[in-house]
Structures are given as structure tokens and as C-alpha cells.
Amino acid sequence: DPSLPRFRLADVRKHDANSGSPWVTSGDKVYDITDWVAAHPGGDVILQAAGHSIDPYWAIFTIHKAPHVLQVLESYCIGFVDKADLDDSGKPLAEGGIEDPFATDPKRDERLTVLTQKPCNAEPEAAYLAREFATPNELFYVRNHMWVPVVDVEEAPKHELTVELPDGEVRAYTLEELRTRFKIHHVPAVLQCSGNRRSDMTKSVGPTNGLQWGAGAISNAVWEGVLLKDVLRDAGLRTGDDVGATEDDPPSDSLHVQLTGMEAYAASIPLPVAMDARGDVLLAFGMNGKPLPRDHGYPLRAVVPGYVAARSVKWLSRIVVSDEESASQWQRRDYKLFGPNEGGKPNWDRYPAIQEMPITSAITSVLVGKDVKSCTDKSARAAAGVRDLKDWQDKNWVDSPKGTPVEVAGYAYSGGGREIVRVDVSVDGGRTWDQAELLDSPSRNYDDAEETQKKYVVARGRRDWAWKRWQYKGVLLDKSLDQSLQREQGHEILVKAVDSAYNTQPEHHDGIYNVRGNLATAWHRVRVQTND
Ligand code: MTE
Ligand code: MO
Structure with missing residues (x-):
């Protein structure tokens, strides 16, 4: 509507984050976003742009480049930037960029x-991945969608x-209050990105969209925190899994716990998962004793054991129990799995969000006798943690x-608390198989634990959340x-695992190929070549 008023940029600046009536510009239009801030799925992050152009932010939050978002913004349009503040091409005069x-x-x-820096x-690197039961904090994989919020x-x-x-009731807790008023628990649990091993799928089948992770988008830690269920109860939640909830109460299965982080990332889990007495869903403030x-x-x-790590929302600042899943892109438009044929524009509403994780395993290191020539596949070599071939060969191997x-060596993990019960390894491309030795078992981790670790025994549910x-x-070139x-065929080393529900992994990625490259869980393969 060209009859709308025109504003000088100096006036727009006054409507900053502290003004109580924040405005933003986009192109040459001015928007009063006061009402939007409350409704904005990303919370007040949008206020970062208040008084300025929102366009540079949208370059970061690419999720906004969708028609429905533009439509929403359009409804808050109040006018245009004054012609005196537009350059020859009709754009508002440069503002000197935003802070990085x-x-x-x-x-x-x-x-x-590093796959991406910003x-x-x-x-x-695979060689460091599974050396210890608990991945050292500084080696734990990092998956950030945005920047790291600053909290002193x-x-x-x-x-x-x-x-x-x-019912709309809101209760606020400081971190101090969570620490002091609730029972503290220690839960060993894996976090695994749905994109772990995506590059395997890409290499063996075809292109996939997303970060091309090797086998390292998974790590294991002992988390310290309070149970989400205890906090929800304390806040007054009386429905959900309560036996005898009144007929007016929605069935617990229809409720979701939405979790939102300070930088606007958000996701949700079903309420029954949050309330499960053995679910061990944590609001965590400690990791491996730090x-x-x-x-x-x-x-x-949040740490949601057994579930896709996308639900373990970091920099957690807001929890909403709702009859809807989180409206975020990461709940509804991202972490889902389509059929091998469903490319192009998949119908996102058709399938549920990935929650409980399937079973997977991977090889993280291979050491072979002095006769090894090379790993034929360079990326497989990297995946196997074999970086310095010379170093291998110099080791004094005795030919048996x-x-x-x-x-x-490697790791195996299954979601939903299902324990890994068996790991099968083949060093001859799958002709013969043998069982690997499992290095971790819950009893061993806890009974033989050092004094500081003994408390895990108390806290742990009956499910196995760890890897x-x-x-x-074994022997290559078996006589x-x-x-x-x-x-002639070289040596393909294979691993596959079995969990307590006797789930196992698919042989190839072909049948589980999906355009997003999620849940790439086929047998893991590394090829080595010998000299003689
Ligand atoms: N939480 C927030 N606030 N922001 C994020 O970008 N990434 C999610 C999840 N929680 C994310 C988040 C995803 S997709 C994964 S795989 C895990 O965090 C990664 O956790 P980590 O970086 O501690 O390994
Ligand atoms: Mo992820």
C-alpha cells in the first residue's frame, strides 16, 4: 500500500530492543514487530534485529526464506523507509553490517x-572417537545450527x-534453584545426530542433502542434572501419565514437551517420554564431572537418552507443555525419513519426526600386520582412523x-535404551563372521567404577543409554x-551389531537411502589391501 507513511532510518533506530515497540526493516519496508515477538517461534532472538534491517539475519536464519514467513511479516508492515534514506537502487543506506x-x-x-565453521x-577423528567409554568433553562432536549463546x-x-x-500457568526456575531443590542424577548416555555416517550413504548410493558426517557424529558422556519429570511435576503438571487423570484431561499421548534454546533452536518430545520413570530425561548442567x-x-x-540428539536442546531456556509438537523447522521439516524414491519435494507432514534411534555400529580403528600396502579407499581409511600408514608398518607385528x-575396534549403539548384546565382525568381506569382545557393560561400568563414578549406579534407569x-x-590372508x-579381492572389514530386541543393521544403504541421508545405519565397511 503506497499510501502508508515513510519513516527516516533515524526514527526506525529508536524502536530498538529496549523500546517496548520494536521495529525492523526489510528492503525498503518498515515493520512494527511488537506483536510478533510474543508469537515468534524463535522467541526474542528476533529482537537482535530491532531498530535495523532484518535482512542480514535472514541470511543466517535461512529457515525464514519461506513464503509463509514473508506473509506473516507482511501483516506487520506499517510503512516505508523515507526516500532520503534510500540509495540509487532503492535500498536503505548501508548500516555498516551486523556484528558477527x-x-x-x-x-x-x-x-x-571441522565440517563447517559458522x-x-x-x-x-575416528581414531580418538571410542578410546574411552566417556568421550572427553573437548572431543565430543559439535552440532550447532547457529552461534553459541554467551552466558557469563x-x-x-x-x-x-x-x-x-x-493451562497457561507459567513457572520460572533459576539454574541455582534446579540444582538445589531437586534430586541430582548422573546418566551415561550417547548423543547421536540423525546424520551420523551420512557420507557412507552418499558414497555407496548417491547424493544426500546435509552435512557429510563420517562415523563421528556420535559421542557418549555421563550427564549430570535433574529429571525433567520432577521439574514438570513441581511446576504443577497433573495430567499426562497420572493414573486417574480426569476425563477432561487430554490423553498423555497427545501432549508434547516443547524445548527451546536461547538462540531459537527448538524441538519437542512426547510427554510420556518426558514423564517415564525410567526414561532418565535430564535437564543437565554437568558433563563428565565438569x-x-x-x-x-x-x-x-536437555538430554533425552535413546532419542535422536536433535531433541536434546542446548542452552535451554523455555519449556512448554502443549497439545502440539514444536512448530520448529527441526521438528517438522528436517529430521524425518523418506523412502528411497521420495526425492524432490517430499511431503513432510506424512511421516513422524525421528525420535527413538535405530541400531548402528562403526569401525573406528584398524591395525594390520606389516604386510599391509594401503587402505584402498582414502575416506574409508580416514573413517577407520588410519592416518599414518608408516606408523602402522613400523609397529613390530609378528605374523601368526x-x-x-x-x-x-569401534562402537555399537542402539536407541530406546536397548542394550547392545552382540557385535559381529568379518575381515573377509562377509564370507566368515566372528564375535567381537564387548568392552563396556553397564555392570562393569558401575561396579568397578572409581569412587566418583559410583553414584551412576543409583541414578541409572534399567535401560542402557550408552554405547x-x-x-x-583376527587374521587377514588366512592360510x-x-x-x-x-x-585379489582385498580385505573388506565389516561390522554389524545386534540389540536386546534382536534388531540388526541393513546390509546395504540402497534400501534405506533417503534424500536427507538420515539414519545411515548399514553395515560399516573398511577396505584394506595387503602387499604380498
Ligand atoms: N540445541 C540448540 N539450542 N541448538 C542446536 O543447534 N542442535 C541439535 C541438538 N540440540 C542444537 C541443539 C542437534 S541436531 C544435535 S545432533 C545435538 O544438539 C548436538 O549436541 P552436541 O553439539 O552437544 O553434540
Ligand atoms: Mo543432529
Whole structure:
């Protein structure tokens, strides 16, 4: 509507985040977003742009480049930028850019392979991945959609978590209150991105959209925090899994717990998951005996064991119990799985969000006797943590009478609390199989734990949320088999795992190929070649 008023940029500036009536510009239009802030799915993050052009932010929040978002914004249009403040091409005069929101991101460990810097997405090199039951904090994979929010150490105890119940009742807790008023639990649990091993799927089948993770978008830690269920109860939640909830109460299955982070990332889990007495869903402030590192959600994050890590919202600031899933892009438009044929424009509403994780396993290191020539596939070599071939060969391998010794190691994990019960390894491309030794078991982790770890026994539910590392010692160029055939075909090392529900992994990625490359869980394969 060209009859709308024109505003000088100096006046727009006055409507900043503190003004109580924030405005933004986009192109040459001026918008009064006061009413939008309350309704904005990303909360007050939008206020960062108040008084200025929103366009540079949208370059970061690419989710906004959707017609329905533009339509919403259009409804708040109040006028245009005054012609005196437009350049020859009709754009508002340059503002000198916005501050780089990533400038305050923390430094990362050099042993992380960085996929993208801004936002930071990084995985530990495979060789470091599963050396310990609990991944050291500085090696834990990082998956950020935006920048890392800044919370000062002095401010952290005052960090506020608001909890909104279905009846609209709101209760706020400071971090200090959570720590002191609720029972503290320690839960060992894996976090795994739905995109873990996506690059395997891409290499074996075809292009997939998304970060091309190796086998390192997974890590395991002992999380310290309070149970989400205890906090929801304290806030006054009386429906959900309560036996005897009145008929007017919605069935618990229809409620969701929406979790929102300070930088606007959001996701949700079904209420029954949050309330499950053995679900161990945590509001965590500690990781492996230390405060959460900034990259992993300082000062507070959700940890939803057994579920896709996308639900373990970091920098947690707001919880809403609602009859709707989170409206976020990450709940409704991203972490889903389509059929191998459903490319192009998939129908997002057709399938549920990924929640409980399926079973997977991976090889993280291969050591072979001195006769090894090379791993034929460079990326497989990287995936196997084999970086310095010379280093391998220099090791004093003793050829066993049976053939060339090989040592393989890795991890196996299943979602939903299903324990890994078996890991099968083949060092001859799947012709013969043998069982790997499982290095972690819940009883061993807890009974033989050091004094500081003993408390995990108390806290842990009856489900196994952690991974199991495994190890296998076998022979390549087995003298009891046809050696020329073995040499000709090289040696493909394979791993697959089995969980307590006897779920196992698909042999190939072809049948589970999906355009987003999610849940790439096929047998993991690494190829090595011998000299003689
Ligand atoms: N929470 C917030 N606030 N912002 C994010 O970008 N990424 C999610 C989840 N929680 C994310 C988040 C995704 S997709 C994953 S895989 C995990 O955090 C990664 O957790 P990590 O970086 O601690 O490994
Ligand atoms: Mo993720």
C-alpha cells in the first residue's frame, strides 16, 4: 500500500530492543514487530534485529526464506523507509553490517574435524572417537545450527528456565534453584545426530542433502542434572501419565514437551517420554564431572537418552507443555525419513519426526600386520582412523602362523535404551563372521567404577543409554583359506551389531537411502589391501 507513511532510518533506530515497540526493516519496508515477538517461534532472538534491517539475519536464519514467513511479516508492515534514506537502487543506506554473531564462539580442539565453521559442526577423528567409554568433553562432536549463546559464569546461576503448562500457568526456575531443590542424577548416555555416517550413504548410493558426517557424529558422556519429570511435576503438571487423570484431561499421548534454546533452536518430545520413570530425561548442567562446555549447552541443556540428539536442546531456556509438537523447522521439516524414491519435494507432514534411534555400529580403528600396502579407499581409511600408514608398518607385528594379524575396534549403539548384546565382525568381506569382545557393560561400568563414578549406579534407569565399545583380533590372508582369492579381492572389514530386541543393521544403504541421508545405519565397511 503506497499510501502508508515513510519513516527516516533515524526514527526506525529508536524502536530498538529496549523500546517496548520494536521495529525492523526489510528492503525498503518498515515493520512494527511488537506483536510478533510474543508469537515468534524463535522467541526474542528476533529482537537482535530491532531498530535495523532484518535482512542480514535472514541470511543466517535461512529457515525464514519461506513464503509463509514473508506473509506473516507482511501483516506487520506499517510503512516505508523515507526516500532520503534510500540509495540509487532503492535500498536503505548501508548500516555498516551486523556484528558477527559467531565472533564469541569458543575455541575448538584441533583433533576435531571441522565440517563447517559458522555455525560450528565438527566430529572427532575416528581414531580418538571410542578410546574411552566417556568421550572427553573437548572431543565430543559439535552440532550447532547457529552461534553459541554467551552466558557469563557469574550470571549462570541466575539463568532462567520458564515452564509453561497446558493451562497457561507459567513457572520460572533459576539454574541455582534446579540444582538445589531437586534430586541430582548422573546418566551415561550417547548423543547421536540423525546424520551420523551420512557420507557412507552418499558414497555407496548417491547424493544426500546435509552435512557429510563420517562415523563421528556420535559421542557418549555421563550427564549430570535433574529429571525433567520432577521439574514438570513441581511446576504443577497433573495430567499426562497420572493414573486417574480426569476425563477432561487430554490423553498423555497427545501432549508434547516443547524445548527451546536461547538462540531459537527448538524441538519437542512426547510427554510420556518426558514423564517415564525410567526414561532418565535430564535437564543437565554437568558433563563428565565438569560444567557443560559452551558448545554443549552451557549452562543448561536437555538430554533425552535413546532419542535422536536433535531433541536434546542446548542452552535451554523455555519449556512448554502443549497439545502440539514444536512448530520448529527441526521438528517438522528436517529430521524425518523418506523412502528411497521420495526425492524432490517430499511431503513432510506424512511421516513422524525421528525420535527413538535405530541400531548402528562403526569401525573406528584398524591395525594390520606389516604386510599391509594401503587402505584402498582414502575416506574409508580416514573413517577407520588410519592416518599414518608408516606408523602402522613400523609397529613390530609378528605374523601368526595363521596369517596376518589384524586388530579392529569401534562402537555399537542402539536407541530406546536397548542394550547392545552382540557385535559381529568379518575381515573377509562377509564370507566368515566372528564375535567381537564387548568392552563396556553397564555392570562393569558401575561396579568397578572409581569412587566418583559410583553414584551412576543409583541414578541409572534399567535401560542402557550408552554405547558399547568393542574390539576384535583376527587374521587377514588366512592360510586356511584360498589366498589368491583373498589377495585379489582385498580385505573388506565389516561390522554389524545386534540389540536386546534382536534388531540388526541393513546390509546395504540402497534400501534405506533417503534424500536427507538420515539414519545411515548399514553395515560399516573398511577396505584394506595387503602387499604380498
Ligand atoms: N540445541 C540448540 N539450542 N541448538 C542446536 O543447534 N542442535 C541439535 C541438538 N540440540 C542444537 C541443539 C542437534 S541436531 C544435535 S545432533 C545435538 O544438539 C548436538 O549436541 P552436541 O553439539 O552437544 O553434540
Ligand atoms: Mo543432529
